[in-house]
Amino acid sequence: MTITTDPPQHSPELRAAARHIGRRRFLTGTGAAAALAFAVNLPAAGTASAAQLDPREITDDPFTLGVASGDPLPDSVLLWTRLAPAPYQPDSGLPAQRVTVHWELAHDEAFTRIARRGAAIAYPEFHHSVHVEAGGLDADRVYHYRFRAGTWISDAGRTRTAPAPGAAASSLTFAAVSCQSYTDGYFTPYRHLAQDDVDVVFHLGDYLYEYAVNSVGGYRNYTDRTLPGLFNRETVTLEDYRLRYALFKSDPDLRAAHAAHPFVVTWDDHETENNYADDTPENSVPPEEFLLRRAAAYRAYWENQPLRRPQRPAGPDMQLYRRLKWGSLAQFDVLDTRQYRSNQAYGDGAQLPGPEIDDPARTMTGATQERWLLGGWRESTALWNVVPQQVVFSQRRFDLTTPSRVSMDAWDGYRASRRRVLDGAKAAGIENLMVLTGDVHVGYGFDIKDDFDAPDSATLGTEIVATSIASGRDGADRPANWDTYLKANPHLRFYNGRRGYVTVALGQELARADFKTVPYVTTPGAPVSTAASFVTQVGEQGLKPA
Template sequence: MTPAQISRTPGQGGHSAELRGAARRIGADVGRRRFLTVTGAAAALAFAVGLPGAGTAAAAELDARRITEDPFTLGVASGDPLPSSVLLWTRLAPRPYEADGGLPARRVEVRWEVAHDERFRRIVRRGTATAHPEFAHSVRVDAGGLDPDRTFYYRFRAGSWTSPAGRTRTAPARDARNSSLALAAVSCQAYHDGYFTAYRHLADEDVDVVLHLGDYLYEYAVSATGGARGYTDRVLPDHFDRETITLEDYRMRYGLYRSDPDLRAAHAAHPFIVTWDDHETENNYAGDVPENSVPTEEFLLRRAAAYRAYWENQPLRTPQRPVGPDMRLYRRLHFGRLAQFDVLDTRQYRSDQAYGDGWRVPGPESEDPSRTMTGAAQERWLLDGWKTSDALWNVVPQQVAFSRRRDVPGDAYKLSMDSWDGYPASRERVMDGARAAGIENLMVLTGDVHVGYGFDLKADFDDPASRTVGTEIVATSLTSGKDGTDRPSNWDTLTRANPHLKFYNGRRGYALVTLGTELARADFRTVSAVTTPGAPVSTAGSFVTEAGNPGLTPA
């Protein structure tokens, strides 16, 4: 985040068919061309390479036995668990810091296995999948026919190479009356701000699933020494020391991030449910409005590149595959009768930030009822899903602070125009929808702000005595903001200005949430430092909220 934005041109969605088609066709030939001086609709039509459909064999086959270097440098991952299936992912990249990953533009057949045991003596499913060069040799397998609510192990093989083993877990059956679900919430992992030590600790936690709430990578330049990591034993290539713009840039940046051993360990240990925020594309963009004053067509080319690289590098199913600059990321997952997850995308469809972004005095522009954080279609999807929900806990993993955050006590306060405070009518429609649907145990999971918060959701944020209608757990960053501190400089001011704020801590780490039939517990786990490796983890605060009686109280 930045405190203010460069002047921006208002706009939302509504991409023309020509633009969608042109952006859809951006591909490998874009190479290192920068878009920085290209403008107008002609730019959208200039970069053309066909994007193959799912399963298309557009390239000749490479005999995997000819791969002479370990292709599994980026590890393995699983995601979006269903009762009978889990999405399995890997990406072949013997040289992850290179644009082509170190492989020729030829498809590779990859074998996969799923087993009950980590030694793979009891195989339950196996098969083959194709790693297409058009998708950066990423591999995704929707491994079906699995038993619900059970742990499995998986791995991939290419030629003589075998990937590390991953551990995953299916969701409980849709009608199961499960009594417990443990999850972790993570966000904001700027490579250049420190080591992913918290991920190493998270790999050892006993959780069923990890929710990644955005800013999986950052578009900013990473120096040869890894920024705050201060490498003395390695030198990163020069091409990382610039902002990501092209498809090659984003692909190589994912190669840098996913080569981190602590990140790989967390992915191998737990299934992830992911959603993005802004930095996977560009800081604080809104819909088709970029941060800086560049033409919309140019930005949508960049957005198409960023979205495609995101899908290539995350454990997401085929329905999430982007079409040009558009990608449906919002989706719903069920964990028995205990929990329903409504995963939101608050970047792709939002109105532009009011008053030029930053912290501003609210007024007619920000309070315009037509403004939206989610877009109309996603908003309807969310509210309709609540109407039919039979879950005890309705959990909303999303990106930016949902609760009211005044910066100072009294009437002369400002609000963040990039958060839901900049879209109060949109927030009110969501809260009205939850109330109309009879949602009693609403929990919002949030990232973005690089601190840990625990909020009570109030029926009227202007009235501290109004009814509490839910809770919001804000996961601090993995690294973004560097080491942080237990009490940031505005701790006293912010807690006095917002009586519904029950917890505030500025260290790095993650949040653990355990959902039960009687209450939910939130533990804010933090590390003492990220600018040096190997810091220990501790619990900065623990809170519970009772089923049917929302509100955070110390555990």
């Protein structure tokens, strides 16, 4: 895959106000009252920690959070790990010193044919995370990787590079996942995904939840362990967010999925706070204070995800939207629909629509990201143009009445913004458009209509909505509103309320989507099955049963 990015957008006045806070209090403050104790910009790696720890002094396994890879390019891939001998402690069991970590990339699982190797520094400023951009690799190739710190060797991971630019790739299979609430159940779908044959995984948001986690892990209801009390509070400080990632990433099923496949990640709201919009929080906290919390959340996100250097945050700003390509077969425009959006109209829940949702001044993506998306489509030569993003794009009417309530947090609450995107796709001649979505804890399959209120209007693309990994607990095949939704939305082709994930196989003639679900997550070990399969033909958009 090739990646392009665009400069971040800024709110200069608010961001300037967030830069005059002391660094020490940012690192050590806890609780809601410490929100104003955040420093937005920490020093560059290495400037604050001259001391170096001899890795032979690490007495416990530092690779408790596993390994990961991401954003594959034709000649490189990002390799990630974080050293944490004691992951449930604020310092992760390491002193504030640099640690040298060695890495190697091999052609085979036994690591007898080494392709590349090197060393990286795990800096305490970045919570001893490691982001290695391993380059000089062959295109369209599977690799195996691992890390070493002192005498400790990590689990091995499997990753791959993308086809060469413009290469006539015949196929690509990817998975889409979202929404993994730790307290709602086990991450069983990830165990099955780890064993699935996919090239790359797209995580569409809510990798983390900010809410308190009690001593038994909520609905996991642990009887063999007790979680520390420091998890039993909402995440506010940098320390809070770092510890919450440690809890989530210590899950063995999530670790298995990361080790098995490269991930391409984007966030939604819960990585920071529920339903926030740009610098507007869910509650009445002033924007300048919320930006400080956002800075902490964004920093912890980058530290704990397989992201490249251009995605490293600068205070409360982080360039997350980016473009990746898979030869001539597919272009992926990964969106960020949280950081730049206008505040929700009429509240952030299900509401009757009003004139504000059609206000052209309101935006889901921000003006810069919107121009970047439409410009990328105009230049695209890919057969498939796929948009991994967060919230439901298609119209979703909740009632059989007219007017009907719709979600103000989804694209229904930003109808003018959606209209510009659809008009941009038409103007660019995009014939095979696919939108990937998370957020709603159910699986949907939509036909994207030119006019959602006119069922006979042209179908411009398809939307595949991945259900949650665990959020919403066990769910049901047919939620209580199943019949209403299908009647109210004739472009809705599939609806299922179980937990799981979606795999999509892109080919030269069609794409096939398989909605994979498990019957329960509140106890471990559930089997997986395919709830439904659909295809959409090249040049003839719309979902049909496979």
